[in-house]
Amino acid sequence: MPPFAEVEGAHPYPPVPAPIPAMFRGVWAETKAACADRANPSWLGISGRTLQFPDRVVEETKIDLPAALQFVLTDATAAEYRFTIDATGDRLTDTAGVVRVRCL
Numbered sequence: 001m002p003p004f005a006e007v008e009g010a011h012p013y014p015p016v017p018a019p020i021p022a023m024f025r026g027v028w029a030e031t032k033a034a035c036a037d038r039a040n041p042s043w044l045g046i047s048g049r050t051l052q053f054p055d056r057v058v059e060e061t062k063i064d065l066p067a068a069l070q071f072v073l074t075d076a077t078a079a080e081y082r083f084t085i086d087a088t089g090d091r092l093t094d095t096a097g098v099v100r101v102r103c104l
Contacts, residue, residue, distance in 0.1 A: 019060060020071055025047060027044070027045050027046075028042075028044045028045075028101065029101065030098065030100055032103070035103030039054050058079075058081065061076050062074040069084055069087065070082065070083065070085075080095075089102065
């Protein structure tokens with residue numbers, strides 16, 4: 001039997017692309033030392049559709065891309081999470097002005 005991907009009709013719909021751009025995805029924290037501590041308040045994991053904080057996971061209901069280096073995630077409660085990445089892709093700043101460095 002051929003692999004699933006090679007079975008005709010196995011994928012009736014194309015995959016839905018992740019709304020959060022790849023340049024933002026990964027693990028972030030205020031310092032490289034904080035990267036290893038998932039309990040650190042600055043620790044943040046960004047995937048294609050979610051934000052993972054030490055105390056909660058936020059799922060997107062809407063993603064906006066107001067600028068080339070920025071995205072805004074709106075959750076089910078209408079809370080907004082805005083992030084801007086620097087041109088090097090190594091620093092992420094949130095709405096409150098917290099600057100995080102890329103861990104992974």
